[in-house]
Amino acid sequence: MDCSVGSNSTNGFVELMGTSGDAPRKIVTGDAGYVLEDVPHLTDYVPDLPIVVHKSSPRGRHFRRAGPRQKVYFESDEVHACIVTCGGLCPGLNTVIREIVCGLYHMYGVKKVLGIDGGYRGFYSRNTITLTPKVVNDIHKRGGTVLGTSRGGHNTAKIVDSIQDRGINQVYIIGGDGTQRGASVIYEEIRRRGLKVAVAGIPKTIDNDIPVIDKSFGFDTAVEEAQRAINAAHVESESIENGIGLVKLMGRDSGKFHTNQCMRLLQVEMLDCCLIPESPFYLEGPGGLFEYIEKRLKENGHMVIVIAEGAGQELLSESLHSSNQKDPSGNKLLQDVGLWISQRIKDHFSRQKKMSINLKYIDPTYMIRAVPSNASDNVYCTLLAQSAVHGAMAGYTGFTVAPVNGRHSYIPFYRIIERQNKVVITDRMWARLLSSTNQPSFMTAKDVIEYTREEEPPAQMSDDNSSSDDKLVNKETLTG
Ligand SMILES: Nc1ncnc2c1ncn2[C@@H]1O[C@H](COP(=O)(O)OP(=O)(O)O)[C@@H](O)[C@H]1O
Numbered sequence: 001m002d003c004s005v006g007s008n009s010t011n012g013f014v015e016l017m018g019t020s021g022d023a024p025r026k027i028v029t030g031d032a033g034y035v036l037e038d039v040p041h042l043t044d045y046v047p048d049l050p051i052v053v054h055k056s057s058p059r060g061r062h063f064r065r066a067g068p069r070q071k072v073y074f075e076s077d078e079v080h081a082c083i084v085t086c087g088g089l090c091p092g093l094n095t096v097i098r099e100i101v102c103g104l105y106h107m108y109g110v111k112k113v114l115g116i117d118g119g120y121r122g123f124y125s126r127n128t129i130t131l132t133p134k135v136v137n138d139i140h141k142r143g144g145t146v147l148g149t150s151r152g153g154h155n156t157a158k159i160v161d162s163i164q165d166r167g168i169n170q171v172y173i174i175g176g177d178g179t180q181r182g183a184s185v186i187y188e189e190i191r192r193r194g195l196k197v198a199v200a201g202i203p204k205t206i207d208n209d210i211p212v213i214d215k216s217f218g219f220d221t222a223v224e225e226a227q228r229a230i231n232a233a234h235v236e237s238e239s240i241e242n243g244i245g246l247v248k249l250m251g252r253d254s255g256k257f258h259t260n261q262c263m264r265l266l267q268v269e270m271l272d273c274c275l276i277p278e279s280p281f282y283l284e285g286p287g288g289l290f291e292y293i294e295k296r297l298k299e300n301g302h303m304v305i306v307i308a309e310g311a312g313q314e315l316l317s318e319s320l321h322s323s324n325q326k327d328p329s330g331n332k333l334l335q336d337v338g339l340w341i342s343q344r345i346k347d348h349f350s351r352q353k354k355m356s357i358n359l360k361y362i363d364p365t366y367m368i369r370a371v372p373s374n375a376s377d378n379v380y381c382t383l384l385a386q387s388a389v390h391g392a393m394a395g396y397t398g399f400t401v402a403p404v405n406g407r408h409s410y411i412p413f414y415r416i417i418e419r420q421n422k423v424v425i426t427d428r429m430w431a432r433l434l435s436s437t438n439q440p441s442f443m444t445a446k447d448v449i450e451y452t453r454e455e456e457p458p459a460q461m462s463d464d465n466s467s468s469d470d471k472l473v474n475k476e477t478l479t480g
C-alpha cells in the first residue's frame with residue numbers, strides 16, 4: 001500500500017500510512033500538534049471484531065507537574081527558609097539539604113536558610129544552624145544528615161509557634177512516611193492560622209514504603225549496598241558443604257526494598273529464598289521453610305536466604321515473649337527475626353540428624369543506610385530538591401515532591417499519607433519472584449482471598465500534552 005488513509009477517531013485524526021509491501025503505520029494527530037505513533041490493533045484490518053469484555057473504568061487522577069513557574073509568589077529577600085530531617089537515616093539526606101540550599105541561593109537569590117537541629121523537636125528545643133552554599137559544599141559526600149534527626153517529639157502547636165516566631169515562610173521537611181504525616185499536620189495548622197508559609201515534603205526511606213511515588217531517594221544506594229552483603233552470603237555458602245547464607249535487610253512493614261533487591265539478585269541466580277512481612281510463612285511440615293531448605297541443599301549444595309526484618313514477626317511472638325513496645329514515633333519495635341530464624345534452622349537440622357548444615361548469618365542493616373548516596377541517587381536528590389524549591393517559590397504548599405510514572409510532580413500530602421506502599425503478594429512482581437526462586441508460596445486459598453487487592457484503574461501512560469505552564473502528571477499506576 002502506498003497511500004494514506006485518513007479518518008476521524010475520538011482522539012483525533014488517524015492516518016494509516018505505508019509504502020508498497022510495508023504494514024501501514026498508525027499516526028494519530030490531535031490538537032496543538034499532538035502526535036501519537038500508535039501500535040497496530042487487530043480492528044485496523046479485521047472488520048467487525050466483537051469486543052468480548054469492555055470494562056468502564058475511571059480516567060485516572062493527575063498530579064501537578066513539578067518545575068519552575070512563571071509566577072513566583074516570594075521576593076528573594078523576603079524568603080526565610082528552613083530545612084529539617086526526621087526519622088531513620090537514609091543515603092542522600094545531605095545531598096537533598098545541599099541542593100535545597102544551593103537551589104534557593106543560586107536559582108532565586110535567597111540568602112536566609114536555617115537548618116533545624118535534630119528533627120521535629122529541634123523546632124522548639126534546639127538551636128538552629130545557618131546554612132549557606134559554603135557550609136553545605138561537600139556534605140553530599142558524607143552519610144547521615146548534618147542536621148541530625150530524631151523520632152517522636154512532634155508537637156504541632158509548638159512547631160508552628162516556632163515557625164511563626166522566627167518568621168520562617170518556607171519549610172522543607174525531609175523524611176519518611178511518619179515525617180510526611182507530621183508535615184501534613186504542620187501544613188494544616190499553618191493554614192488554620194492563615195500564614196504565608198509554604199510547606200514542602202521530600203520523601204526519604206530505604207524501605208520504599210511511601211505510596212504513589214515511583215521510589216524514594218536513597219533506595220538505589222541501599223539496594224546496591226545490600227548487594228554486597230548478599231554477595232558475601234553467597235560466597236560463604238558456596239564455599240562450604242550445605243552452606244546457608246542468611247541475610248537480614250531492613251523493611252519493617254513493607255518488603256518493597258527487599259523484593260526489589262531479591263529481583264536484582266535473581267538475575268545472577270544467587271538467591272533461593274526471599275521472606276517479606278507481607279507474605280506469612282511457616283517453618284515445619286510439608287510446604288514449610290525447613291522442607292524447602294532441605295530440598296534446595298540436596299539439589300544445589302548451598303543456598304542464600306534473604307529475610308526482611310519485619311517478616312515472620314507473628315512466628316516470633318508465638319515462640320518468644322511478645323513485646324508490644326513502640327519507638328518514640330509510634331512504630332512497633334521488632335524482635336530480631338534474623339537471629340531467631342538462624343537458631344531455628346540450626347536446631348531443626350541438628351535435631352533431625354539427616355543433614356548437617358553450615359549457616360552464616362549476616363546483618364548489614366545499619367551499614368546499608370549510613371552510606372553516602374551513589375551517583376544516581378545524587379542526581380535524583382538534586383532534582384527533588386530543585387523541584388521542591390520551585391514549588392515553594394511558586395506558592396504551592398502542602399505537597400510532597402516525587403516522580404510519578406517518571407515525571408516529577410507535586411502530590412498533596414493527603415495522598416501520600418493515606419496508605420503504605422506494600423508488596424501485593426497476589427501481584428505479578430511477587431509471582432515472578434516465587435517462580436524464579438521456586439520457594440514455596442506459603443499461601444493458602446484463604447490468604448489469597450484476603451490479599452487480593454482491590455481493583456485499580458488501568459495504567460494511563462499517555463504523554464504530557466498540556467501546553468500550559470502548570471502541567472499535570474498522571475496518577476500512579478501498577479506497572480511491572
Ligand atoms: N501521625 C503523625 N503525626 C505527626 N507526626 C508524626 C506522625 N507520625 C510520625 N510523626 C513524626 O514524624 C517523625 C518521623 O517519623 P518516623 O516514623 O520515626 O520516621 P519516618 O518519617 O522515617 O517514617 C517523628 O518525629 C514523628 O514524631
Ligand SMILES: O=P(O)(O)OC[C@H]1O[C@](O)(COP(=O)(O)O)[C@@H](O)[C@@H]1O
Pocket residue numbers: 087088089176177178204205206207250251252309327369
Ligand atoms: O533507627 P531505628 O530506630 O533503629 O529504626 C530502624 C528502622 O528504620 C528504618 O531503617 C527506616 O525507617 P523509617 O523510614 O520509618 O525511618 C527501618 O527500615 C527500620 O525498621
Ligand SMILES: [Mg+2]
Pocket residue numbers: 087176177178205
Ligand atoms: Mg517510616
